[in-house]
Amino acid sequence: MTALTLYYHPLSSYCWKALVALNEHGIDYALRQIDAADAAAGAELTALWPMQRFPVLVDGANDVVLPETSIIIEYVTxxxxxxxxxxxxxxxxxxxxxxxxxxxxxxxxxxVQKVVFEHLRPEAERDAADIGRARAALRKAYDMLEARLAGRTWAAGDAFTLADCAAMPSLHYADKVEPFRATHPWLGDYLGRLEARASVVPVLEAAAPYAHFFPVK
Known part of the structure; x- marks a missing residue:
């Protein structure tokens, strides 16, 4: 019987982060998808973690329930x-x-989330100034990361780590919100390596049927 169950949604960036780490470990785990239309699943999540954020990891073998993706990854490791x-x-x-x-x-x-949340609102109600500030913050982050990480294979060096688990979803979605591949070549190449990695490919494939829900086109 699988000890680990991850409560998740296939489009969630922080769920992607956890899934990549679980796949890197090569261990067995089960998934419990949380959808707005599934009241039973939502009630399960609330009972496990009253803050109602996913992912949440349940380790049945050790009677442990953990939220927060970075903590989940360190716990599993x-x-x-x-x-x-x-x-x-x-x-x-x-x-x-x-x-x-x-x-x-x-x-x-x-x-990225700030831009996405604004795009979930009717167009007439969106805060253009907030969107502009968020896009500017992304460009600033791109510049910093391009300079700091240039020459490395993975984010922290030669080995794939927690940092790359965090980088994959954030850069994947950031490139849709404020594209950077043409302006930041290291980041663009790095995202390509991330998206081609064996632990990442099934995560992207599972998300593909839901991609049309992403509101920034």
């Missing part, structure tokens, strides 16, 4: 280790990995 070293053993590399995890979540994904 510690308690159900597979082939994936999410956090490098080297202390300096570990700090760089954790820093980049925060930068991708806070400085890339947060502005």
């Amino acid at each position: 510690t308690r159900h280790p597979g082939a994936f070293a999410a956090i490098p053993a080297d202390p300096d590399a570990a700090i760089e990995t954790r820093l980049l995890d925060r930068l991708f979540d806070n400085d890339v994904m947060t502005p």
